[in-house]
Amino acid sequence: MKKEILEEYEKVKDKISKEEFLKRFEEIKEEYDVGFMDDIDIARMIVGEYLNQKNEPLSEEKDYKIAEIAEMEGADRNLKIIGRVFRISNTRSFVNRAGKEGKVANVLLADDTRKIRAVFWTPNIKLLKKFKEGDIIQIKGFQVRGGFAGRKEIHLQPRATVKVLNPEDHPHIPEYKEEIIPIAEIKEEDQEVNIIARITRISRIRTFERNGKEGKVASLELKDETGKITYTLWNRDTELIKDLPLKEGDAIKILGAQTRKREGEIYLTHHGLTRIIKGDFKVPQVEEKILKIGDLHEKRDVTVIGLVTKVHDKINFERADGTTGSLRSLEIMDDTGTTRVTLWHDDADLDIKKGDIIKIEGGNVEFDNYTSSHRINTNWNTRIIINPEEDTSLLKVLREYKEHLKPMKISSILEMEDEGEEVDVVGRILSLEDPREFQREDSVGILRNMELADDTGVIRVTLWDEKATKSLNVGDAIKIENARVRLGLYDIELSVGKT
Known part of the structure; x- marks a missing residue:
């Protein structure tokens, strides 16, 4: 037990054993989903429960003392609080350790002495319909507990009551x-802002690991008449996308978003007192702009549609800090040109095949000095749609191009005269040699020869390195993509390497 938690336990050691205290500590973590509280705050909550354990059940006849927020203490009981509503969070769902579903929402109240968070649990959620931001309300039936960073907060009891009061009396x-701020005017970090905007894109929910725990993150791209900005949802807040529900094109108001800065750019993030409200707000409609591959230039947050003409193997790597990552490259084309796309991390595991049409939303275009051309990089905010069902002239053209990506017959490959071209072929393994190692200048390579046959002919194929170690057997029917044509001793052969 940490020293500061032990100090809290000392306050109630005559009421509860250390083992029971620790058990209750873990129960609160699971039952209430108190992600906004650290360990010492949970310990203070338990202490508050035992200091208040002599409280009698609520009744309408009981006398309540009006408490000023700044003066409330954990041992106070029979209080009522009067304050103005400054924030109402979205309601979140959770499942406790016993498997029971619950709900929780936060309300920020203020009087002339201070602000305080009021936590509404499952039995209290229905009370949220009685008031809105700006109302002055009276709450009866709560406990004062330690909250985030040691700040006091009130937790409503199951039979708590809420009453809206006349503001003229207070x-x-x-x-x-x-105050609604235009997106273009959001320039400082660590500020709280209200905005009205339209959702132009919703990323897929991604997972990550931090300090041994798995987290979730998703982002919304928002736009008003002055600009655009990214809005980030973390962990359980990502469930708001499904619960509200949110979709591209929705107009929303966000109250109490927090501004943050990443890589020099301002973005918004959702926290425990933020609320997203869907409505018929006056904001521009979404106008999607598709950038043609032939017009690529260095630019962030672009949308491109292309036909996948090549899929490279996934590459895993290790960063300097010991964490791992992965990437995979694709080559895509439209009716104006071709380009390379690099998929990073989770995107590298997407089931994308040659011949698929992909729509990349939120990619970044960079100039590649090695190839002297532009390429597209995905990022944590990119969304990739495989074989979109839209009916556009570009998609119709790409579907026609797809017909030309079909595998070639072996007889047609044997008639080719130029080396270096890449082809796809389908056939059955006629003969297969064992893998052989050979010495390169600075490494050891592996090669394996085989003969591949279809109903038109037989061709010799050489597999290199990783491809040479794949589990293959005589008689297997296989498809090879991007095999390179080369001139052998007697005839055309195929070479199968990294691509």
Whole structure:
């Protein structure tokens, strides 16, 4: 037990054993999903429960003392609080350790002394319909507990009540102003802002690992008449995409978003007191701009559609800090040109095949000095749609191009005169040699020869390195993509390497 938690336990050691204290500690972590609290705050919550354990059940006849927020203490009981509503979070769902589903929402209240968070649990969620931001409300039936960073907060009890009051009777309570800021004016980090915008793109939910725990992240691309910005949802907040639900084209109001900065760019993030509201807000409609491959130039956040003409093997790598990553390259084409696309991390595992049509939303175009051409990189905010069902003239053209990617007959390959071309072929293994090692200048290579046959002929194929170690047997029917044509001693042969 940590020293600071042990100090909290000492306050109630005459009421609960250390083992029971620790058991309750773990139960709260699971049951209430208190992701906004650290360990010491949970310990203080338990202490508050035992200091208040003599509280009697609520009743309408009980006398309640109005408490100023700044003066409330954990041992106080029979209090009622009056404050103006400044924030109402979206309701979140959770499942406790016992497998029972619950709900939780946060409300930020203020009087003329301070602000405080009020936590509404499953029995209290229905009370949220009684008020809105700006209302002055009275709450009866709560416990004062330690919250995030040691700040006090109130947790409503199952029989808590909420009443909306006449603001004229409480002129001393601070006013609420809902100021909407245009996206173009969001320039400082660590600010709280309200915006109205339209969703132009929703990324898929991605997973990551931090400190041995798995997390989730998703992002919304938002746009108003002044600009665009990324809005990030973390962990359980990603479930809002399904719960609200949110879709591309929706107009939304976000109250209490936090501004952050990453790589010099400002973005917004959702936190425990933020609320997303769908509505018929006046914001520009989404106008999707497809960038043609022939017009690629260095630019961030582009949308491109192309036919996959080549899929390279996935490459795994290790960073300097010991973490691992992966990438995979594709080559795509449209009716204006071809380019290379690099898929990073989770995107590298997408089931993309040669002949698929892909739509890349949110890619970044960079100039590749090695090839002296532009290429597209995906990032954590990119969305890739495989074989989109849209009916556009470009997709119709790409579907026609797809017909020309069909495997060639072996007889046609044997008639080719130029080396270096890449072809696809389908056939059955007629003969297969064992893999052989050979010495390169700075490494050991592996090669393996075989004969491949179809109903038109037989061709010699050489497999190199990783391809030479694949599990193959005589009689197997296989498809080879991007085999390179080369002139052998007596006839045309195929070479199968990295591509």
